[in-house]
Amino acid sequence: xxxxxxxxxxxxxxxxxxxxxxxxxxxxxxxxxxxxxxxxxxxxxxxxxxxxxxxxxxxxxxxxxxxxxxxxxxxxxxxxxxxxxxxxxxxxxxxxxxxxxxxxxxxxxxxxxxxxxxxxxxxxxxxxxxxxxxxxxxxxxxxxxxxxxxxxxxxxxxxxxxxxxxxxxxxxxxxxxxxxxxxxxxxxxxxxxxxxxxxxxxxxxxxxxxxxxxxxxxxxxxxxxxxxxxxxxxxxxxxxxxxxxxxxxxxxxxxxxxxxxxxxxxxxxxxxxxxxxxxxxxxxxxxxxxxxxxxxxxxxxxxxxxxxxxxxxxxxxxxxxxxxxxxxxxxxxxxxxxxxxxxxxxxxxxxxxxxxxxxxxxxxxxxxxxxxxxxxxxxxxxxxxxxxxxxxxxxxxxxxxxxxxxxxxxxxxxxxxxxxxxxxxxxxxxxxxxxxxxxxxxxxxxxxxxxxxxxxxx
Amino acid sequence: xxxxxxxxxxxxxxxxxxxxxxxxxxxxxxxxxxxxxxxxxxxxxxxxxxxxxxxxxxxxxxxxxxxxxxxxxxxxxxxxxxxxxxxxxxxxxxxxxxxxxxxxxxxxxxxxxxxxxxxxxxxxxxxxxxxxxxxxxxxxxxxxxxxxxxxxxxxxxxxxxxxxxxxxxxxxxxxxxxxxxxxxxxxxxxxxxxxxxxxxxxxxxxxxxxxxxxxxxxxxxxxxxxxxxxxxxxxxxxxxxxxxxxxxxxxxxxxxxxxxxxxxxxxxxxxxxxxxxxxxxxxxxxxxxxxxxxxxxxxxxxxxxxxxxxxxxxxxxxxxxxx
Numbered sequence: 001x002x003x004x005x006x007x008x009x010x011x012x013x014x015x016x017x018x019x020x021x022x023x024x025x026x027x028x029x030x031x032x033x034x035x036x037x038x039x040x041x042x043x044x045x046x047x048x049x050x051x052x053x054x055x056x057x058x059x060x061x062x063x064x065x066x067x068x069x070x071x072x073x074x075x076x077x078x079x080x081x082x083x084x085x086x087x088x089x090x091x092x093x094x095x096x097x098x099x100x101x102x103x104x105x106x107x108x109x110x111x112x113x114x115x116x117x118x119x120x121x122x123x124x125x126x127x128x129x130x131x132x133x134x135x136x137x138x139x140x141x142x143x144x145x146x147x148x149x150x151x152x153x154x155x156x157x158x159x160x161x162x163x164x165x166x167x168x169x170x171x172x173x174x175x176x177x178x179x180x181x182x183x184x185x186x187x188x189x190x191x192x193x194x195x196x197x198x199x200x201x202x203x204x205x206x207x208x209x210x211x212x213x214x215x216x217x218x219x220x221x222x223x224x225x226x227x228x229x230x231x232x233x234x235x236x237x238x239x240x241x242x243x244x245x246x247x248x249x250x251x252x253x254x255x256x257x258x259x260x261x262x263x264x265x266x267x268x269x270x271x272x273x274x275x276x277x278x279x280x281x282x283x284x285x286x287x288x289x290x291x292x293x294x295x296x297x298x299x300x301x302x303x304x305x306x307x308x309x310x311x312x313x314x315x316x317x318x319x320x321x322x323x324x325x326x327x328x329x330x331x332x333x334x335x336x337x338x339x340x341x342x343x344x345x346x347x348x349x350x351x352x353x354x355x356x357x358x359x360x361x362x363x364x365x366x367x368x369x370x371x372x373x374x375x376x377x378x379x380x381x382x383x384x385x386x387x388x389x390x391x392x393x394x395x396x397x398x399x400x401x402x403x404x405x406x407x408x409x410x411x412x413x414x415x416x417x418x419x420x421x422x423x424x425x426x427x428x429x430x431x432x433x434x435x436x437x438x439x440x441x442x443x444x445x446x447x448x449x450x451x452x453x454x455x456x457x458x
Numbered sequence: 459x460x461x462x463x464x465x466x467x468x469x470x471x472x473x474x475x476x477x478x479x480x481x482x483x484x485x486x487x488x489x490x491x492x493x494x495x496x497x498x499x500x501x502x503x504x505x506x507x508x509x510x511x512x513x514x515x516x517x518x519x520x521x522x523x524x525x526x527x528x529x530x531x532x533x534x535x536x537x538x539x540x541x542x543x544x545x546x547x548x549x550x551x552x553x554x555x556x557x558x559x560x561x562x563x564x565x566x567x568x569x570x571x572x573x574x575x576x577x578x579x580x581x582x583x584x585x586x587x588x589x590x591x592x593x594x595x596x597x598x599x600x601x602x603x604x605x606x607x608x609x610x611x612x613x614x615x616x617x618x619x620x621x622x623x624x625x626x627x628x629x630x631x632x633x634x635x636x637x638x639x640x641x642x643x644x645x646x647x648x649x650x651x652x653x654x655x656x657x658x659x660x661x662x663x664x665x666x667x668x669x670x671x672x673x674x675x676x677x678x679x680x681x682x683x684x685x686x687x688x689x690x691x692x693x694x695x696x697x698x699x700x701x702x703x704x705x706x707x708x709x710x711x712x713x714x715x716x717x718x719x720x721x722x723x724x725x726x727x728x729x730x731x732x733x734x735x736x737x738x739x740x741x742x743x744x745x746x747x748x749x750x751x752x753x754x755x756x757x758x759x760x761x762x763x764x765x766x767x768x769x770x771x772x773x774x775x776x777x778x779x780x781x
Contacts, residue, residue: 005558009544016546245542252508253559254532457511
């Protein structure tokens with residue numbers, strides 16, 4: 001009953017400053033924003049037209065420079081699909097058309113370089129644009145009849161690749177075969193927001209879109225804001241309880257001091273849990289309804305975010321008990337948060353560097369590896385051992401964050417897409433170690449806070 | 459079995475000795491008053507009894523068990539001085555919160571909270587946030603929260619602080635009601651008149667030590683001073699009484715007779731009778747508790763209220779130069 005009493009009290013305290021309501025409103029807006037994001041499948045023509053139009057628009061923005069480039073325009077024409085009903089399984093054939101006002105302009109366009117105006121550049125451009133296909137075959141435009149003698153003498157090889165002739169329009173025949181996309185949700189879609197507005201040039205597979213929403217919009221940006229606000233709101237819980245005039249009322253009640261402090265701590269955690277549950281469940285529902293992706297992985301956000309906050313709040317609680325100052329509790333928590341991130345990032349860098357160097361030595365034993373080279377250009381190697389040692393006893397908030405990203409990715413991405421996001425190798429972090437070290441830190445912080453609270457005269 | 463018993467209780471805050479061996483004993487059903495200047499150790503004593511502050515030495519028992527344990531606090535009510543309720547609560551929700559801490563069932567809380575708030579006169583405002591309460595209302599709420607779980611002993615630290623005269627009377631009546639129900643009240647108040655009116659026994663703390671303890675009557679009695687009045691038209695034989703060794707001072711139409719050491723008032727009464735004088739007024743003179751307290755404080759070294767090294771400047775005297 002006492003535990004429930006403190007939960008209710010913490011809820012009232014959080015609600016009293018309107019911050020809880022504000023956070024819930026912000027969460028609701030976030031859920032609404034996510035729900036407003038739609039995905040509409042596009043054709044290969046759409047997929048290619050958009051970057052080509054963008055390229056043309058950017059060049060035309062500088063008329064003088066555009067004229068020097070020969071005013072080229074690009075288009076996809078005569079598209080045909082082997083299986084129009086399941087476009088993600090289909091092979092495609094189309095004409096890639098490069099046009100200039102005159103043959104002379106075409107020569108200028110070829111000489112400018114960087115533009116898909118020669119056979120080699122067109123191949124490079126299309127292989128990048130159609131990276132999800134096993135094979136992209138590009139057939140050069142047929143030569144004009146007058147080129148017969150030149151071709152008989154050795155062809156473009158004689159002149160280093162570009163034919164000596166030019167026409168105002170050159171038509172490359174393209175065939176894309178062997179789509180690596182596994183299902184319709186991995187096929188590129190036009191993204192729209194606010195239920196109607198198509199975001200220009202935003203073509204991503206629905207799965208990737210869901211990953212971006214869940215990982216970057218919610219578990220990174222949204223969670224960071226939520227954690228920051230939660231740290232500020234809850235930092236006052238313990239100092240307010242310890243304030244002169246408040247503490248006597250509570251300590252004189254039939255409840256042990258340590259229990260009182262732990263209940264207060266759990267009350268703060270509950271606040272964040274409710275917020276994470278509301279936001280996490282809301283976003284999960286919105287993403288599921290809009291995309292049909294109902295895998296539960298994203299819901300891991302709720303316990304992981306709460307656990308992440310438990311680490312920060314234990315620092316806040318200890319600082320509150322030691323100083324009875326809300327401001328100091330906020331500053332101490334912010335400092336610890338930053339420190340955990342720096343240690344995690346540095347350790348990640350050290351482990352990555354060691355792995356890369358080991359890989360290089362394995363593949364190329366004679367590879368030139370600098371044994372004294374600093375990490376990132378400024379972290380000397382003698383710091384690696386201290387970084388690893390400090391990391392061993394530091395809460396793993398950095399790893400929790402990156403592991404949550406992987407969990408989310410595994411929920412929505414196909415194996416092929418996981419590889420593209422860099423999740424094709426097994427994770428370095430171990431759940432038991434991450435949770436164990438972090439939980440031990442929480443226990444230590446709370447133990448110190450309880451000891452101080454028990455022994456201090458108020 | 460005493461409700462409260464301390465033996466040689468000591469508390470040191472570093473070099474500061476807040477309590478220097480205080481021994482008190484409070485019996486069930488008493489209203490016990492604790493007096494003393496600011497910094498005399500009153501609040502420290504209460505806080506030790508409630509487990510808010512840890513004692514340095516000695517013993518303190520409450521309801522027959524070591525003071526400050528969770529089990530003992532279950533039977534104790536406490537109104538601290540300068541209390542600060544969480545202002546996000548309403549009067550009702552605060553009482554409900556505290557009731558849950560005492561383990562009171564929901565049905566009991568629902569029934570008792572309005573009853574208790576009615577007793578202290580703020581039932582009509584029980585659903586308003588505490589931040590809207592006046593100081594007097596907060597004080598009444600404080601008294602309500604200290605009583606509504608039906609404790610065996612109640613500690614009230616300045617219970618009438620901020621309360622209007624009518625409210626003070628109500629609080630005094632409340633304390634009397636508790637006494638009649640066999641509850642023990644431990645009262646800490648600077649309002650000595652109030653203490654005099656309601657307390658059965660009083661202790662005076664002076665700089666961490668127990669200076670005096672006893673019933674209010676004991677403390678206020680002025681042994682050996684009587685006021686005597688005779689029937690109209692009769693003259694008091696002052697010279698003859700003075701020859702018996704008594705000192706006589708006229709006070710209005712009466713006289714005040716001070717007994718010499720070891721003597722009673724009977725020889726004076728015998729003389730009046732022998733002279734055929736008719737006695738109309740005979741009262742042993744008393745002083746107020748405030749008189750007793752102030753006299754004690756004046757007799758002792760300067761109290762902790764006075765800052766060392768600074769003395770009051772007489773009117774018209776030049777200000778001391780700063781060094």
